[in-house]
Amino acid sequence: MFTYLKSIIKRDPAARHFLQILLFYPGVHAVFYYRIAHFLYNIKLKLLAEGIMFWVRVFTHIEIHPAAKIGKRLFIDHGSGVVIGETSVIGDDCTIYQGATLGGVGKGHGKRHPTLGNNIMVGAGAKILGPISIGSNVKIGANTVVLHNVYDNKTIVGVKGREVA
Amino acid sequence: MFTYLKSIIKRDPAARHFLQILLFYPGVHAVFYYRIAHFLYNIKLKLLAEGIMFWVRVFTHIEIHPAAKIGKRLFIDHGSGVVIGETSVIGDDCTIYQGATLGGVGKGHGKRHPTLGNNIMVGAGAKILGPISIGSNVKIGANTVVLHNVYDNKTIVGVKGREVA
Amino acid sequence: MFTYLKSIIKRDPAARHFLQILLFYPGVHAVFYYRIAHFLYNIKLKLLAEGIMFWVRVFTHIEIHPAAKIGKRLFIDHGSGVVIGETSVIGDDCTIYQGATLGGVGKGHGKRHPTLGNNIMVGAGAKILGPISIGSNVKIGANTVVLHNVYDNKTIVGVKGREVA
Numbered sequence: 001m002f003t004y005l006k007s008i009i010k011r012d013p014a015a016r017h018f019l020q021i022l023l024f025y026p027g028v029h030a031v032f033y034y035r036i037a038h039f040l041y042n043i044k045l046k047l048l049a050e051g052i053m054f055w056v057r058v059f060t061h062i063e064i065h066p067a068a069k070i071g072k073r074l075f076i077d078h079g080s081g082v083v084i085g086e087t088s089v090i091g092d093d094c095t096i097y098q099g100a101t102l103g104g105v106g107k108g109h110g111k112r113h114p115t116l117g118n119n120i121m122v123g124a125g126a127k128i129l130g131p132i133s134i135g136s137n138v139k140i141g142a143n144t145v146v147l148h149n150v151y152d153n154k155t156i157v158g159v160k161g162r163e164v165a
Numbered sequence: 166m167f168t169y170l171k172s173i174i175k176r177d178p179a180a181r182h183f184l185q186i187l188l189f190y191p192g193v194h195a196v197f198y199y200r201i202a203h204f205l206y207n208i209k210l211k212l213l214a215e216g217i218m219f220w221v222r223v224f225t226h227i228e229i230h231p232a233a234k235i236g237k238r239l240f241i242d243h244g245s246g247v248v249i250g251e252t253s254v255i256g257d258d259c260t261i262y263q264g265a266t267l268g269g270v271g272k273g274h275g276k277r278h279p280t281l282g283n284n285i286m287v288g289a290g291a292k293i294l295g296p297i298s299i300g301s302n303v304k305i306g307a308n309t310v311v312l313h314n315v316y317d318n319k320t321i322v323g324v325k326g327r328e329v330a
Numbered sequence: 331m332f333t334y335l336k337s338i339i340k341r342d343p344a345a346r347h348f349l350q351i352l353l354f355y356p357g358v359h360a361v362f363y364y365r366i367a368h369f370l371y372n373i374k375l376k377l378l379a380e381g382i383m384f385w386v387r388v389f390t391h392i393e394i395h396p397a398a399k400i401g402k403r404l405f406i407d408h409g410s411g412v413v414i415g416e417t418s419v420i421g422d423d424c425t426i427y428q429g430a431t432l433g434g435v436g437k438g439h440g441k442r443h444p445t446l447g448n449n450i451m452v453g454a455g456a457k458i459l460g461p462i463s464i465g466s467n468v469k470i471g472a473n474t475v476v477l478h479n480v481y482d483n484k485t486i487v488g489v490k491g492r493e494v495a
Contacts, residue, residue: 013439014395014416020377024384047185054189058224059388061245061411063263065179080391080411081226081245081429083263083289086179095436098393098413099246099264099429099455101289101307106260109178124413124431124457125264125473126326127289127307142431142457142475143290143488144326145307155330158308158323158488161456161474165485212350219354223389228408228428230344246391246410248428248454251344264411264429266454266472271425274343290429291491292454292472308455309491310472320495323473323488 007073011095026060027076027096037066068102071118078124087111091118091136099125105147117152172238176260191225192241192261202231233267236283243289252276256283256301264290270312282317337403341425356390357406357426367396398432401448408454415443421466422448429455435477447482 008025009015021028033056041049049066057063061080064070068084071092076082078098084090087110088102100122104112114128117136125143128134134150141157150156173190174180186193198221206214214231222228226245229235233249236257241247243263249255252275253267265287269277279293282301290308293299299315306322315321338355339345351358363386371379379396387393391410394400398414401422406412408428414420417440418432430452434442444458447466455473458464464480471487480486 011436013434013442016376020380023377024380026384026387046181047188050185050189054191057191057226057245061226061387061391063243063245078393078413078431078433080387080393080413081264083243083245097433098431099290099411101243101263103243103262103289103307104178106176106286112178121436124433124459125290125308125429125455129289129307140326142433142459143308143455143473145323146326148325150328154328156326157329158326158475160478161470161476161486161488163480163484164487211346212353215350215354219356222356222391222410226391226410228410246429248408248410264455266408266428268408268427268454268472269343271341271451277343290455290473294454294472305491308473310488311491313490315493319493321491322494323491 004073007093008075011075012077026062027079027082030056030060030062030064030076030079031070031074034064034066034068034070037064038068038070041066068113085113087131088113089115091116091120093118094120094122096122097124097126097142101127101129103127103129105130114146169238172258173240176240177242191227192244192247195221195225195227195229195241195244195247196235196239199229199231199233199235202229203233203235206231233278250278252296253278254280256281256285258283259285259287261287262289262291262307266292266294268292268294270295279311334403337423338405341405342407356392357409357412360386360390360392360394360406360409361400361404364394364396364398364400367394368398368400371396398443417441417461418443419445421446421450424448424450424452426452427454427456427472431457431459433457433459435460444476
């Protein structure tokens with residue numbers, strides 16, 4: 001826990017001290033309750049696990065399916081609108097910003113959400129869709145749509161705004 | 166209602182059974198209350214209707230103007246950040262994902278939001294803006310901005326992310 | 331306050347009267363509490379200020395850092411998912427739509443969020459990132475990513491959706 005909080009202070013310049021993070025970081029609350037719900041889901045208390053994450057979503061605006069597999073020290077910063085789908089897998093030390101989705105493409109059963117390696121940054125509003133693999137140390141820019149596999153150490157961005165008038 | 170729940174199980178692979186959907190699907194809650202608020206709005210109880218949808222937004226993170234016209238079996242999946250504006254019209258069997266907006270372009274009065282046909286899929290984060298028409302069986306990709314009419318059976322997408330480093 | 335409410339009726343065709351705006355406009359609530367929290371933050375009651383904005387975020391889905399500097403008559407319309415970072419500066423008469431972010435690029439300390447002039451429109455889902463300057467009377471389209479300075483009176487947009495099938 002101590003390592004986690006220290007890693008957040010390192011990743012978020014607006015973080016001031018442990019108490020502030022524990023009290024006021026919805027991404028920390030969401031991941032904490034996800035850990036409990038994930039355990040309950042695995043011992044087949046699925047409806048209870050889903051109920052916990054339903055209420056976590058109401059208060060944090062972050063939706064994490066209790067069946068998702070999430071590594072150590074995931075930091076969801078700001079977090080409003082984040083959706084992490086059922087068959088998502090996330091490695092260690094990832095950072096996900098507000099409005100990002102790890103989602104499906106609306107078809108298929110079984111594995112239909114992305115697998116992320118370690119130390120990945122998913123920018124605000126980015127949508128990573130389908131049963132694809134994102135390598136370690138990848139950065140994904142704000143509002144970027146990712147539909148294919150990405151190798152390690154890459155940076156993926158969409159299109160910047162341009163002047164039209 | 167039975168048909169509606171069955172259609173959701175067909176559309177969402179993460180849906181397990183009716184009880185789970187009724188309890189934990191904010192998009193189902195939001196559309197349910199919208200039906201009540203829409204009735205109240207039409208009999209001129211506007212402030213009451215708006216008050217209901219205000220609280221629905223607080224708990225579901227889905228904003229539907231009570232004056233919007235919505236067809237049968239609309240499924241708002243995940244739903245955080247969805248905004249459906251006052252003069253929007255939505256046909257039957259549409260699916261709208263989190264972060265999508267049916268909105269205006271910030272000018273004009275009267276009809277200023279889109280009209281959607283039947284069986285449309287609006288991807289996560291998509292913004293459909295202005296008094297435009299979207300034909301039936303259209304699919305709109307994640308984060309896509311749509312400002313013009315779209316014919317039936319089309320698929321509209323924005324730009325996928327590209328590698329820059 | 332009277333001028334503020336009048337300016338909202340001018341900017342939002344769905345606004346009907348003062349009572350409706352005061353009761354049901356989360357963007358009005360969020361800015362109101364921000365004014366209090368900003369005062370408390372400046373007299374070093376930082377944890378209290380952050381606590382107020384934490385709860386404002388829970389109920390309005392709008393996140394404004396209490397240290398941000400915001401001019402007169404900011405109107406946050408709809409507002410779900412809006413994030414305004416710690417070192418942001420916003421001029422007078424700006425309008426910000428749902429899902430927009432004034433954020434950082436995930437590195438650096440000190441000034442790391444944008445500075446906006448007067449009378450700016452930030453479209454739904456737009457992401458303005460980094461310690462950049464946006465001139466007065468600028469319009470930024472929906473889902474646009476802005477990473478560079480913008481001169482006065484410009485319109486900046488991303489890419490519209492195109493037909494692929």
